[in-house]
Amino acid sequence: MKKQENLRNSVAVRWSALGIVSFTMMAAYFVNDIMAPLKSMLEANLGWTSIDFGFFTGAYSFLNVFLLMLIWGGLMLDKFGIRLTGKLATILMVVGVSLQYYGMTAHFSEGAMIIGHKAGVFIAAAGYSIFGVGAEVAGITVTKIIAKWFRGKELGTAMGIQVALARIGSQAAYSVAIPVAKHFSVSTPVVIGGGLLMVGMLAFFIYSVMDKRLDRQDDYEEEKEESQFSFKDVKEILVNPGFWLIALLCVLFYSCVFPFQKFASELMTNKYGISDDLAGTFVGLPALGALILTPVFGNVLDRKGKGASIMMLGAAMLIFVHFLYSLPWVTHWFVAIFLMLVLGIAFSLVPSAMWPSVAKIFPTRQLGTAYALIFFIQNIGLWGVPNLIGWILDKYCVIGHTGENNLYDYTVPMVVFTGFATLSLIVAYLLKVADKRYGYGLEKPNIVKV
Numbered sequence: 530m531k532k533q534e535n536l537r538n539s540v541a542v543r544w545s546a547l548g549i550v551s552f553t554m555m556a557a558y559f560v561n562d563i564m565a566p567l568k569s570m571l572e573a574n575l576g577w578t579s580i581d582f583g584f585f586t587g588a589y590s591f592l593n594v595f596l597l598m599l600i601w602g603g604l605m606l607d608k609f610g611i612r613l614t615g616k617l618a619t620i621l622m623v624v625g626v627s628l629q630y631y632g633m634t635a636h637f638s639e640g641a642m643i644i645g646h647k648a649g650v651f652i653a654a655a656g657y658s659i660f661g662v663g664a665e666v667a668g669i670t671v672t673k674i675i676a677k678w679f680r681g682k683e684l685g686t687a688m689g690i691q692v693a694l695a696r697i698g699s700q701a702a703y704s705v706a707i708p709v710a711k712h713f714s715v716s717t718p719v720v721i722g723g724g725l726l727m728v729g730m731l732a733f734f735i736y737s738v739m740d741k742r743l744d745r746q747d748d749y750e751e752e753k754e755e756s757q758f759s760f761k762d763v764k765e766i767l768v769n770p771g772f773w774l775i776a777l778l779c780v781l782f783y784s785c786v787f788p789f790q791k792f793a794s795e796l797m798t799n800k801y802g803i804s805d806d807l808a809g810t811f812v813g814l815p816a817l818g819a820l821i822l823t824p825v826f827g828n829v830l831d832r833k834g835k836g837a838s839i840m841m842l843g844a845a846m847l848i849f850v851h852f853l854y855s856l857p858w859v860t861h862w863f864v865a866i867f868l869m870l871v872l873g874i875a876f877s878l879v880p881s882a883m884w885p886s887v888a889k890i891f892p893t894r895q896l897g898t899a900y901a902l903i904f905f906i907q908n909i910g911l912w913g914v915p916n917l918i919g920w921i922l923d924k925y926c927v928i929g930h931t932g933e934n935n936l937y938d939y940t941v942p943m944v945v946f947t948g949f950a951t952l953s954l955i956v957a958y959l960l961k962v963a964d965k966r967y968g969y970g971l972e973k974p975n976i977v978k979v
């Protein structure tokens with residue numbers, strides 16, 4: 530009997546697997562970003578303050594950081610596998626977004642508070658926090674899925690395409706949030722996100738069938754290795770200097786991008802005079818740029834390498850962007866858009882180099898835990914930075930009012946972002962030095978020639 534070709538070696542099957550799980554992540558990114566452009570509407574319609582908004586935004590990472598949910602998720606992924614972990618993660622996302630919607634729409638009695646926060650804000654934030662656990666665990670699961678199907682093949686391109694499709698989700702969220710909210714209500718964009726997430730959950734369940742077939746057919750080493758996972762691996766990961774440098778770069782770089790984007794719609798309207806209908810679309814530009822560029826850079830890295838140098842370049846571009854945004858006298862809308870485009874390039878360069886680098890430093894059996902620990906450290910920034918910026922805005926940056934809304938001066942928040950970007954460049958440089966010293970192969974191409 531003719532031996533069946535390994536599913537991983539079929540170009541159509543492995544790219545279909547990527548397409549399916551990428552759709553799940555696209556839905557997750559849509560929900561993740563859908564509230565960002567609504568900041569001013571949340572203030573005007575639901576009475577949220579900047580502190581409320583910062584608290585809500587940071588809640589995405591709260592359970593991941595303080596209940597170590599990402600760590601448990603990573604250990605579960607390496608111990609119990611992709612299918613169970615991924616299914617649970619997608620279910621959590623749906624549950625979380627439903628609770629978030631409830632918090633935004635239910636009628637609470639006047640002045641009702643939960644642990645010092647307005648009841649509605651607290652419940653929406655709790656939902657977003659549950660969603661955040663699902664989204665991050667789904668993120669590490671999908672990353673491991675990609676490494677499973679593409680290691681030694683088009684790993685950089687595949688990871689780039691997954692990130693690019695996720696960016697479509699973000700860009701769509703930034704573009705549709707305000708028009709949909711104005712036409713219907715401030716909570717309608719969240720309903721659309723919930724619907725997309727349900728389809729994403731179904732998609733993951735379909736992927737699980739493919740995953741099972743691959744495991745059955747395959748003598749895939751990882752499956753044997755998964756059961757060999759031990760806590761010794763966690764120690765091994767933690768004593769690797771490459772881990773700490775990637776994790777630090779990750780938290781610093783992403784703290785300058787995701788939290789910045791959450792506040793950027795307001796920066797566009799308050800500082801550059803851009804209309805609120807268009808502000809979200811402009812803030813979505815980096816996502817749109819990354820959609821095109823991340824797979825391109827991923828492909829270049831697959832063939833030519835230079836990952837560590839590319840991370841340095843991306844970090845340097847980030848300093849340029851945030852520094853110019855911080856200059857109070859630069860207020861032309863054209864500059865705002867130009868900087869968003871540069872941010873888009875940086876936002877493509879660093880992720881396309883960073884994520885495949887992790888797969889070079891660690892063996893497959895440690896990948897789930899390694900990604901989870903890196904995401905965990907990154908989530909400390911995704912929690913802390915929006916809280917910090919929301920607090921700075923409310924305390925020090927209110928310079929007037931327009932109707933129901935505050936008018937903010939964004940100089941100090943942008944100086945804070947510039948500081949983080951500068952630190953990220955220093956860490957990227959240290960990573961390049963460590964690569965030379967420990968021979969991680971970050972400057973080498975991803976595709977292994979046989």
Ligand SMILES: NCCCC[C@H](NC(=O)[C@@H](N)CCCCN)C(=O)O
Pocket residue numbers: 558561562665668671672688691692695783787880884904907
């Ligand atoms: N294959 C690795 C993909 C990581 C992509 C990366 N995502 C994250 O870092 C998430 N932990 C945080 C997502 C927050 C979304 N607003 C990315 O570049 O998106």
